[in-house]
Amino acid sequence: MRDRSVSAWVAWLLAVLFYFYQYALRAAPAVMMTQLSEAFGLSVVGVAALSGIFYYGYAPFSLVAGSAIDRMGAKGVIPAGALMTGAGSILFAVGIVPAANLGRFLQGAGGVFALVGAVYIASRYFPASRAATLIGATQMFGMAGGSAGQFLVGPLIARGLSWRSFWISTGILGVVMAIALFVFLPPERKAVSQQEQAVSQRSGGLRKVLTALGVIFRNPQSILCGLIGGLLFMPTTILGMTWGVRFLQEGYGFDYGEAVMRSAMVPLGWIIGCPLLGMLSDKLGRRKPVIIVGAGGLFLCLAWILYGRPDAIPPYIIGLAAGFASGAAMLPYTVIKELNPPELSGTATGVLSFLIFTFSELLGPVFGRILQTVSGGAEMRLEHYQTTFQPMLYGVGISVLLTLMLKETGSTVRVALGRLKIA
Secondary structure, eight states: OOHHHHHHHHHHHHHHHHHHHHHHHHHGGGGSSSHHHHHHHHOOOHHHHEEEEEEEEHHHHHHHHHHHHHHHHHHHHHHHHHHHHHHHHHHTTOOOOHHHHHHHHHHHHHHHHHHHHHHHHHHHHHHGGHHHHHHHHHHHHHHHHHHHHHTHHHHHHHHTHHHHHHHHHHHHHHHHHHHHHHSOOOOOOOOOOOHHHHHHHHOOSSSHHHHHHHHHHHHHHHHHHHHHHHHHHHHHIIIIIIIIHEEEEEEEOOOOOHHHHHHHHHHHHHHHHHHHHHHHHHHHTHHHHHHHHHHHHHHHHHHHHSOOOSSSSOTTTTHHHHHHHHHHGGGGHHHHHHHGGGGGHHHHHHHHHHHHHHHHHHHHHHHHHHHHHHHTTSSOOHHHHHHHHHHHHHHHHHHHHHHHHHOSSSSHHHHHHHHHOOO
16 A cells, blocks of 8 residues: 555656646747747747647647546556657757647647646545645646746846757757656556446447547536636636736836746746645635635736736735636636546546637637737737736636536535435
8 A cells, every 4th residue: 555655646746747847838938939039030929829839739639638548547648748748849949830830739739648647646546635635736836837937948048048959958858758757657557446447348449438528528517617717727828828928028118037027926826826725625625615716816916917006016926816816727627527427537637628728729819819909010018918818807707607607526515415315
């Protein structure tokens, strides 16, 4: 039992380190948009669209990753994802747009195996009472990577590190990480229950994969989880990680270094908020109140970011608070797992990632076009950003209403249902 516990922790830690790595790659273009614009001969909006291709790989491969990990286990698929991510980074460094498009796609397609793998390991090898805490801690590592992609990479670029050197180095790191994952991830243990054995015997073939996906997609609560998660993730993935630095430079007149520091506060807030909100949810035995409070806090912070006076509150506080509150976006990963059959936890996680990042995939370019339209091609000002990102504020408000329609899945409700069945 002790050996199994150590193996579980090793497996989870390796998966979340991979998640840290891919999140750093996801966030890095935001701090080198000027350099990438010059290198590829694209406008800033064009570079944002190029960066957003990450989600064209991430969203559809979420379904592939979830189904594959349910059938093959963590060791069978997570190293392949790391290898794809590293290869994508090297392709991005080639310096021509077609190769960069393919590279960014591969970064997203491979990177999704990190989150799905970490959540699968947390669900399969740890008690249900730790689920929200571990999933929150997983996102903590991811956002630490996102913060590193800005905090660390931004100053390095400012001091003369070439964008090409960065992507080549991270590509090599991805290959090394893939080897480490393959060597150290434990092999999948045999199914031990009759239910797991039955699932294992039935798991071959495309038809069975589609059947598993159908189970998740036909559950209306799964769709609700996706909508809530997507609306809560957008301020981070689109405004924070894609447009955050330029918004602060052009909207509020901050210099590059200060804009990077302020923008990086959002993922830093996630680092704190994700595990703490997960622990709070596990402690309360409820999911919905924590999601609602987090969404409400994010609404207030986003409204201040767009319309408040930046000098009225000490520097970095609002970005940090926004990141902390948006950590509630990880709780739908716990909820969707609890709302669907336990043997399909990987598929459920993949479906949720697909739904969430389809928002970013589809709406990221839309926000870029709106910004270009409202500015009329001229220099972008604060009011242009306000007009463009105001719908994002409404989306966070809608997520609160949708959460009210979500079924509560926390341990308090499960215990109450158990007592009713006994009675």
